[in-house]
Amino acid sequence: MSPMPRFTPEFLDELKSRLRPSDVIGRFVKLKKRGNAWWGLSPFKPEKTPSFSVDDRRGTYHCFSTQNHGDIITFLIETQGMTFPEAVERLAADAGLELPAENPEAAARAEKAKGLAEACAAAAKFYQAMLHRADGREAMDYLRGREITDAQIEAFAIGFAPAGRNALKDYLLNKDFPEDVLVEAGLLIKPEDGGASYDRFRNRIMFPILGSRDRVIAFGGRALDPNARAKYLNSPETPLFHKGSVLYNFNAARAAAADDKKPLIVCEGYMDVIALWGAGIKRGVAPLGTALTEDQLALLWRSSDEPVLCFDGDSAGVNAAHRSVDRALPMLKPGKSLNFAFLPEGQDPDDLIRSEGVAAMNEVLAKARPLVDVLWSRETTIRPLDTPERRAALRSHLRDLVKQVADKDVRGAYGEELSRRLDAEFRPPERRQSYGGGARQGGNPFRGSSRDFGKGRGPNQKGPNNRGMGFRYAAPARPTPGLKGPSQWVREASLVLAAINHPALIERHEDAFFGLELADPGLKTLLGEVLAAISTTPTLDSAGLKSHLSQTGAAGILERVTQDPQLRNNWRLRPDAEIGEVELGFQNALAHHLFESTxxxxxxxxxxxxxxxxxxxxxxxxxxxxxxxxxxxxxxxxxxxxxxxxxxxxxxxxxxxxxxxxxxx
Incomplete structure (x- = not known):
């Protein structure tokens, strides 16, 4: 039997009954009593006249400008970027309500985690006290030298771990914390040879790391000794702490981002976040000494659609930005991306704020570049592009990168954008195509390859065993403007229809299709849509491709091509024709087209x-x-x-x- 849900309706009802919505929401929105309800400015959009209402009797809020509606749990999810469990846990802590356990095992884990968290909280208080004693004088002098104020020290609970091997151990053992709990919490190290345990952090400035419900789950320590083996040292992985799933200062930063209606700022270290806070920019977070992980990106996107990643302007910072691009690319979703801000070379946010002030930092943030810009810059500067072969290598590599994007819509948008940039960068002005609606005819670079056409032959009779030219052209009854003759339209349309009825043909002859020059503007548009669709979804079959095309601006020309009686009567162009025979006919038809046009x-x-x-x-x-x-x-x-x-x-x-x-x- 599966365990009971952790949060039953009865528990949620009890939780809501203990808290007034105006008290919870009032921490984030300035509310004024008007009649039986509370009113304030909408937390969901900028406005000058209050349209946001909180009703304590009903236990709900309603935003008349956006139609957002819900209870206190929904409010935390929508405005603070919390998950449902996080919101419930936060509110339960406020209400003094014990969280129910799913089963005995979960109850045991929760009790164990509680003990570890209590040990970490006690350690944080110890470190804070040590910073203000004689042993912490050097640490305090260092902080003052970095222009860290008392307000910053208090806000981030900065402390100091004394140099002795047993200072924290003795303190916590005297507080009746079991030694094995302190080891499991990552506060002590137990040698494998059975020797006595000792403090993990020694002679370091200490930065508590908070998890959900703002409880201390781990620490980061900055060495005061310049000869220390590690300048920064983090707690090890514990039942409470998984480094790749946590961001320093995340809880406070996402609340500030919600208040400011501005994105989160991702810095490289603790001191950068603290320096930003001191300058009034309280939206800063930091990964814990490593490149951003998938979990951390997901955490960011829960609170900000486009967080700003802030990197030093030197080669190490640029390389870190490139790693973030590669990590984020497969995870991009509609509306969810990253921006990149690069500081002057050799400076981090802390250096820049101290030397030039917050205005300089805000200027850097204002110049943040979107992910696609950083990707394009990297790919066009890491290799020479002075020959056709090298430009083909760029095109091929960009195509592979675009294929990594899991979301279909974003993948298609990236294909179109990079195609446009390649066209603008490398095509002669007289050969550049307009780029509206769909992909350019013959211009989408993300399906090109080094394949040639082969040496096929084709039949000219209406039977699979007779050989000849392939697709036949007869003049349509109606002339088409811009063409030399009506038969030219049929010839060009037959090449496009072959791709629509047999998308596999594009895979076999990519260069031919992507380099195809057509005189008819409608056929150009139709072919561009075909190539864009196949670039985005290579597995599309003929039916799926036609369905997609019918929703584009090329729907009219699609109907004309598929309903033309001369094209429909050509057995080689029918959807049920064998691909091998279609291919032979296509090769010869293409040769005819090239002869006539070139x-x-x-x-x-x-x-x-x-x-x-x-x-x-x-x-x-x-x-x-x-x-x-x-x-x-x-x-x-x-x-x-x-x-x-x-x-x-x-x-x-x-x-x-x-x-x-x-x-x-």
């Missing part, structure tokens, strides 16, 4: 260049041009080979050889 122009230019050089050269060029034209005609491509891409290439090569020979190259 190769024919190239041959014409070459012929005109050598026209004045003599009759023989001109005739050779004309013959090559004629062969190219003939090889592009479907009705004459039924020879043994039927390999039009190869025939185009061979003819162009003969053309090149003629020119080289004529000019003695």
């Amino acid at each position: 190769h024919k122009q190239e041959v014409a230019r070459s012929a005109s260049q050598i026209f004045t050089e003599g009759d023989g050269a001109w005739k050779a060029a004309a013959a090559a041009r004629e062969e190219l034209i003939n090889s592009s005609k479907p009705e004459e491509a039924e020879g043994d080979e039927g390999d039009s891409p190869k025939r185009f290439a061979d003819a162009l090569e003969r053309m090149k050889q003629t020119v080289d020979k004529k000019f003695g190259r």
Whole structure:
């Protein structure tokens, strides 16, 4: 049988009955009595006229400007970023109500944790007292040298651990704390050889670390001895303390962030958080000596949509920022990201505030850069980008990074944004595409590869065993503006429809699709949406792709392409056609398209260049041009080979050889 829920309805009712909502909420919102209710400014949005009401009789609050409504538990969850258990535990402590245990084992763990927390609280009081005694004079002098005030010392309960091996041990044993509890709480070290236990923290400035309900769960200690093995030392992992799940000063900082309606600020160390607090910026937190973990990021995002990570401007700080980018990228959600603030090189927040004041710190925070900027800056500066191959490597690596983003919507947004930046950075101005609605036609870089087209052949009859050109083009009854002729629209549309009915074709011929130049603006838009969708969700099948496209700005052109009778009658373009046959037809159709749009122009230019050089050269060029034209005609491509891409290439090569020979190259 599963254990009973920890918080039963009866327990929650008892909890709410012991606390007045106006007292709980009044700690966070300034309330004034008006009639039978309390009124104040909304904690959910900035406003000048109070629209937030608290009713003690009903035990609820209601915000008329945002329609947020709930009880005291909901209030703490929505405004303080707490989880449901955290909110209940906080309120239970305020009400003096003992938390129920789920089962005997849980009750035993809770009792044990209570003993460990009581030991840590007693240790914190001991350290605080020691700071103000003769043994703590050096520690106090250090703090004064760092311009730490009495108010900061009191707010953060800063203390001092004496240099003796047994100072804390003797004090706590005399308070009747069992030695094994002190060892398990991380306050004492018990040697493995069976020797006597001794104080873990010695001759260090002590910073208590608080958990839920603001109870002390661990410590951080800063060595006064410059030769100490570790400048900073944290408590070990204990039943109370899991370093990767805790942020220093989190409880106080998230309350301040909620009051200020500003994001949390993540610093590197205790002193930075304390310096920010002294300057009036009370939203600072810090990981405990390591890079941010997944748990810590989740903790941040419960209170701030876009917390600011503050790093030193030196190489170590930049590297730490890059590690945070990599850690956060897979976890990004709509509206949940990170901003990065970089301080002048060699300075941390404490240094900057002491040397230049809080205005300089606020200026740094105001210039915080979004995660995508830091990612782009890193990827475009760590490698040279002066050759096509190196730019292709950048494109490939960015594509791999985007694929790490788990959330589909954010993944798609990152693909589009980085695609736009690549286009702006590396494409010639005359070839840059507009970037509205969907991905650029032929421009999304996140599906490119080094694959070539292969050497396929294609049939020209309506049967799977006959070989020939592939997709056939017949002129539609209606002309399309901007095209050289109506058959060009059918030719271009057939290439796009092949991708829509067979998305696997894009995987096989990525470079061809992403480099495809189309004359028809509607087909450009449609292909751009196709490539953006496949980039975001590579597993999309034809039905899913069409469903997605029908919700985009390309829905109209999609309907025209899929309903065109000439395209529907082409058996190679049907969704049930074999992918191998579709591929063969696509290769030859692409060759025809390239000839019509590119190769024919190239041959014409070459012929005109050598026209004045003599009759023989001109005739050779004309013959090559004629062969190219003939090889592009479907009705004459039924020879043994039927390999039009190869025939185009061979003819162009003969053309090149003629020119080289004529000019003695």
